[in-house]
Amino acid sequence: MKPDDSRRVFEGTRISVDVELWHGHEREIVRHPGAVAILAVDSEGRATFVRQLREPVRRPLLELPAGTHEPGEEPLATARRELVEEAGLAGGEWRLAARFYSTPGFCDELVHVYIAEGVEETERLPQDDEEIELVRVPVAELDGLLPQIEDAKTLAGLLLYLCGR
């Protein structure tokens, strides 16, 4: 399936926007390289979250460690890289819990959510422009955390883990 016409109206460093014509209707479409999120549980049974300022919503949110694909990078490679960079965690047993579009009505961002169990601490490599607070939560307390979660991929990852999916 292809549009009848497409023109780029914004070219950014992380996102771009195309206006496309589909059967006479205009569609404004955000292009995004795709992202990953990781629910990582360490050998002490604690999950790691990150709290960071999310400029679009004007405040910090509590989220799973996450990040965006580099060009040509496979989702699992992105996930392992981001978990080291953001949380200083590596190793363990990994599985893909879900794969979904964050908001497919106007954006092509595809998110892969992984669950990694038995991760261990390694050297953390935060990027220059990220100020991130790490928050460790025992898995027995994850259920009580749900009402605080305001990020789609974090909510999906937690529910998949808690409901055994």
Place this chain on the structure above:
Amino acid sequence: MKPDDSRRVFEGTRISVDVELWHGHEREIVRHPGAVAILAVDSEGRATFVRQLREPVRRPLLELPAGTHEPGEEPLATARRELVEEAGLAGGEWRLAARFYSTPGFCDELVHVYIAEGVEETERLPQDDEEIELVRVPVAELDGLLPQIEDAKTLAGLLLYLCGR
């Protein structure tokens, strides 16, 4: 919290894009009016889904009925309106199941997900430019549907319902 500088780089009919400066770092931010999704279960115990072309991802997706706020519209009003327009369903008992940002790293879209039980058929009012196929699924089969779901709000809504959250 406010940016040091903000300039609009794209003004669309459904979304806009701002480039903002935060402590020396540029952020590309998509502005969106916010959206709703509804897991509606009728008196025969069937949930209603919609299958429609999602131009950003070049194919149809199976999703919960959903839609975008009109200016000044309350989330519950949007949800009741969209359920009539898209699915021809009204009435029943409603509750807010979750409220989250679809992708807060670069977008301010806030999504309210409702669960409506005991809905009944009414006159459907599809909008001009929406070609939507309705799909009814008995609630006992929702678990088996999970692997097919590729939309964040639909996945979150289904998991919240199935896991009793």
